[in-house]
Amino acid sequence: MEEERHTEAKIGAETGRGSSPRGPGCSLRHFACEQNLLSRPDGSASFLQGDTSVLAGVYGPAEVKVSKEIFNKATLEVILRPKIGLPGVAEKSRERLIRNTCEAVVLGTLHPRTSITVVLQVVSDAGSLLACCLNAACMALVDAGVPMRALFCGVTCALDSDGTLVLDPTSKREKEARAVLTFALDNVERKLLMSSTKGLFSDAELQQCLAAAQAASQHVFRFYRESLQRRYSKS
């Protein structure tokens, strides 16, 4: 009987500093990813960033309702379920952000008149939730084998009242911060795919955060590559 391959890749982020307590500067929390853990979806992934955890499942390319079908490309749908309570307007807004990011990278024209559905379930929220959702969605799309022109990752930056930049903040730091910026970057040219911000910040601070996010995304993409290599290597 074939055994379900539960490939697990637990590689921590190495930035030269410990994950907790964090010194001032650019260090990401410990992250981990597990793929192919659900049996029904075509692809699934669970992404952990520190204590924040999101589970993603991808169904597709599958049949689409005639009212929603697009004649020359795939219809992408994203459903985000919060940990407690019913989804509200904030979840709809986040779903739109994630959906548009996925639409920019997924090669929809290869599967016209089909639907690709990404379902995200928040398991625990300890800061940087949107970035974790983006990472989980990307890993799940890769697991499902959906053709993409690039991979993407999410990075969150928080700006304190005195201007210090903290990457991948915890929820306590997010509450105390003056501004929280979330970026989605692609791995081909590190271009900005999506941005969602909260709070007031200046133009110079934006460029600084963007540069820090681009540097941090290198770690995330290296982690993606290593975890996929481990999964498909024959050792």
Place this chain on the structure above:
Amino acid sequence: MSKVRWRNRRAGEERRRRRRAGGKMAAGFKTVEPLEYYRRFLKENCRPDGRELGEFRTTTVNIGSISTADGSALVKLGNTTVICGVKAEFAAPPTDAPDKGYVVPNVDLPPLCSSRFRSGPPGEEAQVASQFIADVIENSQIIQKEDLCISPGKLAWVLYCDLICLDYDGNILDACTFALLAALKNVQLPEVTINGETALAEVNLKKKSYLNIRTHPVATSFAVFDDTLLIVDPTGEEEHLATGTLTIVMDEEGKLCCLHKPGGSGLTGAKLQDCMSRAVTRHKEVKKLMDEVIKSIKPK
């Protein structure tokens, strides 16, 4: 009919027929290949409606048109029309912030404004716009929430801001932000005193005061074409053909309240810088228009 008049009439008809035929050809091309039709214009650095790539449509604003609302404003950005009405009501302040009032925005995109919206619960576009306006109010601190408090822990003002789109032709976020700002500047709240003996609120409708608006957030929207070209203030058709959108909300000190880029093609840091400078000039234009309108209102 004289021979000369008959010849002129035939020439006029000939010209009209040729113009109609040429128009029909362009209209046919536009239906079959809308993106290619658009690219022909973009190559010449202009758009089908004659605007430059960095030019906004004519903006008009009308304040105080709804007499039953405490504050109102109507904004037209080309064809896009948004009306905002603000009603102030009493409410108990939230338990975790007993000295603050609150603002509740709601954006409504009725079937009236465009054929793509159906009647029923708010669709995704309306919900996203409502969340965007709520974020702008929260991030820019346009009103100090403590100003809305009447009696800590017991009574506070709540401002219900209803934004209704009457005509949807693209760039709804810019129009909504401007309408909200203009309506809030127009809001007059009556003076409220708590009677010491009866502990009831007494409203003095004769003495009204304007809200203290601390910052003036102005939104500038861009559409990305073919991953490289950025155009300002997209119309409905341009939004449909674009590969991505970007909205920047800036206040008068050059600080950013919101950088809303919901996916779409990637942008480099340099392109973002260009957008910032355009947003700064737009802020100045809008501020000038606002000041003119406020000055022109006759005091009640």
